[in-house]
Amino acid sequence: MKQKIAFITGINGQDGSYLAEYLVGLGYEVHGTVRRNSTPENQDIRLSEIHLKIHTHYGDLLDQGGLEKLLDQIQPDEIYNLAAQSHVRISFDIPQFTVQTNAIGVLNILEAYRRACPDAKFYQASSSEMFGLSVEEDNFQRETTPMNPVSPYGCSKVFGYNIVRNYRRAYGLHTTNGILFNHESPRRGSNFVTNKVCKTAAQIKLGLQDKLELGNMDSYRDWGHSKDYVRAMHLMLQHDVPGDWVVSTMETHSVREMCKLVFNYLGMDYKNYVTQNPKYLRPEELPYLKGDSTKIRTELGWKPKYTFKEMMEEMTQCWLDSFNKK
Ligand code: NAP
Numbered sequence: 232m233k234q235k236i237a238f239i240t241g242i243n244g245q246d247g248s249y250l251a252e253y254l255v256g257l258g259y260e261v262h263g264t265v266r267r268n269s270t271p272e273n274q275d276i277r278l279s280e281i282h283l284k285i286h287t288h289y290g291d292l293l294d295q296g297g298l299e300k301l302l303d304q305i306q307p308d309e310i311y312n313l314a315a316q317s318h319v320r321i322s323f324d325i326p327q328f329t330v331q332t333n334a335i336g337v338l339n340i341l342e343a344y345r346r347a348c349p350d351a352k353f354y355q356a357s358s359s360e361m362f363g364l365s366v367e368e369d370n371f372q373r374e375t376t377p378m379n380p381v382s383p384y385g386c387s388k389v390f391g392y393n394i395v396r397n398y399r400r401a402y403g404l405h406t407t408n409g410i411l412f413n414h415e416s417p418r419r420g421s422n423f424v425t426n427k428v429c430k431t432a433a434q435i436k437l438g439l440q441d442k443l444e445l446g447n448m449d450s451y452r453d454w455g456h457s458k459d460y461v462r463a464m465h466l467m468l469q470h471d472v473p474g475d476w477v478v479s480t481m482e483t484h485s486v487r488e489m490c491k492l493v494f495n496y497l498g499m500d501y502k503n504y505v506t507q508n509p510k511y512l513r514p515e516e517l518p519y520l521k522g523d524s525t526k527i528r529t530e531l532g533w534k535p536k537y538t539f540k541e542m543m544e545e546m547t548q549c550w551l552d553s554f555n556k557k
């Protein structure tokens with residue numbers, strides 16, 4: 232059988248790196264884009280375990296011609312569009328760049344794909360942030376929940392979601408949206424709340440830091456593990472019919488509960504160390520997320536392997552080990 236070829240934008244991000252490892256493990260030839268960076272060493276950090284087994288190319292979602300040239304050369308079977316300005320708080324600081332990348336960038340890669348390799352299957356990294364303030368009566372968000380975003384990031388992702396559906400219907404392309412709820416790992420950027428808490432709590436434990444400053448501790452998130460979620464992305468593209476699927480753990484926890492768990496793991500009480508700094512509050516907050524992933528569980532047989540507690544402990548332990556090595 233012919234070796235399958237995958238193309239991943241944002242391959243050096245959290246999800247891109249785990250997805251690349253997963254697909255290499257399945258026998259795929261894996262290609263992906265990285266952006267030009269003045270310190271090229273920074274780009275390999277998450278790819279250190281597989282960089283010799285994959286092919287990286289310079290590429291940017293803002294450069295449609297470059298994307299089309301790459302897709303024309305590579306002729307992938309599967310395209311995973313994971314690249315984005317993915318930080319919600321920062322999307323208020325750089326709204327134009329966020330919308331250019333996360334909205335127009337999706338249109339750019341869809342057009343490149345439609346012209347260069349329309350027989351491929353296409354995955355779009357859509358987000359629970361699109362639901363914003365909408366919650367169903369049973370306290371879940373699901374595929375049919377109206378979208379009511381509350382950040383430039385959320386608004387940009389709604390455009391990406393809709394244009395992917397439009398290209399599916401208008402041109403008969405195999406384009407799929409994964410509506411993923413928050414997912415974390417030791418590779419999560421340390422300015423997202425889970426990894427910020429794990430990193431700072433480990434520093435406090437080792438006497439390297441004395442306090443942790445956070446924003447809103449009363450928002451709720453449905454937090455899963457990136458490794459489980461990249462399996463879901465792949466499964467979605469193995470389905471004959473394209474569609475939209477929610478991926479979530481079906482549990483929700485507050486930021487406060489998450490802090491308690493991490494500090495307890497290290498034998499400390501978070502109340503002695505955590506303070507609020509208004510600088511980390513958002514102009515508009517999304518207070519509550521809990522995803523109903525019944526559709527992907529029943530139709531595609533996906534379910535997560537990690538529990539929330541296992542994931543947070545793994546992340547905290549990774550920081551402890553890395554500081555202890557220094
Ligand atoms: P991430 O770690 O921030 O990775 C994003 C990747 O996109 C990085 O490789 C980044 O490169 C690249 N990128 C940024 N702007 C780009 C541009 N203009 N052109 C090309 N590449 C660009 O994010 P992640 O956690 O892996 O998330 C992957 C995708 O899933 C994103 O689209 C995100 O919005 C979406 N998503 C994430 C979650 C979650 O909880 N993690 C949930 C739902 C949806 P640099 O390193 O050079 O910036």
Ligand code: GDD
Pocket residue numbers: 317318319320357358359360411412413414422423424425427444445446447448450451452486511512513516517520
């Ligand atoms: N980042 C951050 N830093 N968040 C904080 C802090 C802090 O110091 N203090 C409290 N929070 C709260 C935020 O206000 C938010 O309610 C919650 O912690 C989670 O924030 P993030 O970890 O930054 O994630 P997010 O939910 O805004 O966005 C992530 O999930 C989306 C899916 O719902 C990102 O990964 C997005 O790319 C993704 O689409």
